[in-house]
Amino acid sequence: MTAIAERTVPAGPGVRARFGWAVADTLTITRRNLLVWMRVPAYLVFTVVQPVIFVLMFRYVFGGAIRVGSSVSYVDFLLPGIIAQTAAFACFATAIALAVELKKGVIDRLRSMPMARSAVLGGRLLADTLRMTVTILIVLAVGYAVGFRFSNGTVAAIAMIALAILFGVAIACISAFTGLAIGDEESVQAFGLIWIFPLTFLSSAFVPIATMPGWLQAFANNQPVTYTINAMRALALGGPVAGNLWKSLVWLAAIFIVFVPLSVRAYKRAA
Amino acid sequence: MADGRPAILVEDLTKSFGNVHALRGIDLSVPHGTILGVLGPNGAGKTTAVRILTTLLQPDGGRAEVEGYDVVREAAAVRRSIGLSGQSAAIQEELTGRENLEIIGRLYHLRWAQARSRAVELLEQFGLMDAADRAAKTYSGGMQRRLDLAASLVGKPQVLFLDEPTTGLDPRSRLGMWDIIRTLVARGTTILLTTQYLDEADELADEIVVIDHGLVIAAGTAEELKGRAGGDVVEFTVPDRSRIPDAVKAITPLGEGEPHADLETGLVSTGVGGRGSDALVDAVRALDAAGVVTRGLTLRRPSLDDVFLTLTGHAAEEEEQPNGRRRRSRRRDLDTRGAAS
Numbered sequence: 198m199t200a201i202a203e204r205t206v207p208a209g210p211g212v213r214a215r216f217g218w219a220v221a222d223t224l225t226i227t228r229r230n231l232l233v234w235m236r237v238p239a240y241l242v243f244t245v246v247q248p249v250i251f252v253l254m255f256r257y258v259f260g261g262a263i264r265v266g267s268s269v270s271y272v273d274f275l276l277p278g279i280i281a282q283t284a285a286f287a288c289f290a291t292a293i294a295l296a297v298e299l300k301k302g303v304i305d306r307l308r309s310m311p312m313a314r315s316a317v318l319g320g321r322l323l324a325d326t327l328r329m330t331v332t333i334l335i336v337l338a339v340g341y342a343v344g345f346r347f348s349n350g351t352v353a354a355i356a357m358i359a360l361a362i363l364f365g366v367a368i369a370c371i372s373a374f375t376g377l378a379i380g381d382e383e384s385v386q387a388f389g390l391i392w393i394f395p396l397t398f399l400s401s402a403f404v405p406i407a408t409m410p411g412w413l414q415a416f417a418n419n420q421p422v423t424y425t426i427n428a429m430r431a432l433a434l435g436g437p438v439a440g441n442l443w444k445s446l447v448w449l450a451a452i453f454i455v456f457v458p459l460s461v462r463a464y465k466r467a468a
Numbered sequence: 469m470a471d472g473r474p475a476i477l478v479e480d481l482t483k484s485f486g487n488v489h490a491l492r493g494i495d496l497s498v499p500h501g502t503i504l505g506v507l508g509p510n511g512a513g514k515t516t517a518v519r520i521l522t523t524l525l526q527p528d529g530g531r532a533e534v535e536g537y538d539v540v541r542e543a544a545a546v547r548r549s550i551g552l553s554g555q556s557a558a559i560q561e562e563l564t565g566r567e568n569l570e571i572i573g574r575l576y577h578l579r580w581a582q583a584r585s586r587a588v589e590l591l592e593q594f595g596l597m598d599a600a601d602r603a604a605k606t607y608s609g610g611m612q613r614r615l616d617l618a619a620s621l622v623g624k625p626q627v628l629f630l631d632e633p634t635t636g637l638d639p640r641s642r643l644g645m646w647d648i649i650r651t652l653v654a655r656g657t658t659i660l661l662t663t664q665y666l667d668e669a670d671e672l673a674d675e676i677v678v679i680d681h682g683l684v685i686a687a688g689t690a691e692e693l694k695g696r697a698g699g700d701v702v703e704f705t706v707p708d709r710s711r712i713p714d715a716v717k718a719i720t721p722l723g724e725g726e727p728h729a730d731l732e733t734g735l736v737s738t739g740v741g742g743r744g745s746d747a748l749v750d751a752v753r754a755l756d757a758a759g760v761v762t763r764g765l766t767l768r769r770p771s772l773d774d775v776f777l778t779l780t781g782h783a784a785e786e787e788e789q790p791n792g793r794r795r796r797s798r799r800r801d802l803d804t805r806g807a808a809s
Contacts, residue, residue, distance in 0.1 A: 218577060221574075221577070222575060225571060225574040225575055226575075228571070229560060229563070229571050232560075232562070232563055232567065233560055233562045233563065236562040236563070236603065237562055303558065303560070305519070305524055305552075306552060306558040306619075307558070307575070308523075308524055309522040309523065309524055309547060309550065309552040310547060310572070310575055310576065310623065311544060311547040311548045311576065311577070311623070312575040312576070312577075316575075
């Protein structure tokens with residue numbers, strides 16, 4: 198064992214340098230993921246065309262049949278809901294991407310290199326957050342074209358977008374965990390439909406909850422997506438914000454507290 | 469290294485996943501600038517060993533060093549010394565070959581200019597310059613494997629782990645890959661190569677270990693292993709399954725050790741040592757005398773299957789279940805395990 202003591206270990210980087218590399222590595226992985234996203238037409242369609250279709254469909258197909266009260270037009274009611282749903286769906290891709298990379302051995306390969314291990318997860322989340330932000334802005338632009346207007350000032354509008362992004366990142370964390378824990382593309386996809394669809398549709402996203410049967414209202418009224426969408430709606434259109442925003446933030450914080458460590462653990466275990 | 473330590477040193481390494489004992493105490497030693505071939509069927513423990521040596525998995529017991537660095541305590545130093553290529557694709561198919569290598573270069577903390585020139589260097593070395601700016605998914609299987617190998621060399625590793633680098637490649641691409649591997653070793657790289665093909669280990673490896681059920685069951689050069697498999701093999705099929713016992717009885721005196729018979733396929737084989745064509749003639753006579761009709765009677769060089777049949781009593785091909793657990797029902801004797809180093 199003396200040989201070990203005599204041997205010179207190349208000086209490992211200090212804490213600050215390590216943090217710097219972790220950031221650099223995360224950005225490199227982010228860049229890689231975004232390049233892939235831009236190269237695959239199907240991904241672009243999924244992130245751009247599909248949300249637009251949703252806006253147009255709800256605005257013009259279902260919208261005429263949905264009454265949301267006399268004080269607010271349906272398109273104004275709809276947009277915050279669609280943005281939240283878009284954010285959730287966009288981040289669902291996180292699960293699939295991680296499952297695929299895990300299966301193909303990409304994650305293993307990256308982890309055998311002297312890069313920051315956190316960068317694979319961090320770069321994935323950052324790339325998906327940027328992608329989601331682009332989608333949200335596109336939905337807003339289309340929304341503006343079909344009659345949606347912010348009516349509560351610029352600061353509140355920006356706060357709404359920020360809340361939507363935060364919500365999307367929370368969903369991405371859950372999504373990352375399911376992707377790493379399940380590890381099989383098809384199963385991840387099927388499982389995603391099971392939780393994301395009910396969570397977004399059984400909420401105040403598209404219709405007033407009061408129109409649902411009582412037992413469903415009990416769920417829809419008390420789930421995080423509804424709190425988030427109600428807070429976004431109040432930020433966009435005016436009205437009392439605090440109650441819903443507070444509940445929404447508590448929920449999102451809880452999601453982060455639970456799912457960030459779970460994702461990190463699943464990522465470490467996935468080896 | 470001046471102190472004469474091997475590039476890879478493994479002592480009594482163990483790893484279990486629940487009840488599955490993937491590694492049950494293996495020892496390996498690979499001198500600098502040589503190739504160790506690790507042979508074994510799917511699920512034998514090859515990949516587990518590679519994953520521990522490349523710091524992707526923590527061992528349960530024993531120890532492993534790469535370039536003198538402990539894979540657990542000095543994992544970061546190990547990662548700076550190694551490259552990993554093979555089954556696990558580092559390639560992002562949507563990106564071009566150049567982009568793939570540049571990004572890996574960045575992850576090895578090269579500056580952009582360095583990453584770019586290193587990418588060009590490797591693309592040229594691996595004959596991929598013409599395809600540099602095409603998406604990797606348009607590459608042939610052999611080109612993708614070369615790009616993957618190039619990616620593992622971005623950091624100029626002293627030790628390279630190749631996990632089944634030619635599995636699924638056509639013969640020409642395999643030969644190309646072998647040339648590249650030989651070139652790397654000639655330049656002083658140490659390589660640990662896992663494979664299912666005896667001929668590949670035969671071609672490339674200085675030393676071979678055979679792993680099965682988490683143990684090194686044999687170690688030596690390719691020639692020594694083939695010797696253990698009983699030299700040449702006489703093999704034939706008995707269409708009438710009820711006559712298999714008669715066939716076995718007829719050829720038992722010719723072979724070295726017991727013949728192997730597969731009751732499902734009717735395939736019967738026996739090692740005949742160095743007696744080659746004489747043994748073939750004897751087999752024809754003996755089977756004819758016994759009145760057994762056979763099909764496809766041949767004499768061939770021993771394969772990995774034969775090494776396995778001889779060493780372990782079971783075939784090399786073992787099904788792996790989707791969840792990664794190994795089927796263990798076919799395991800029989802392991803009495804030759806003491807033969808390991």
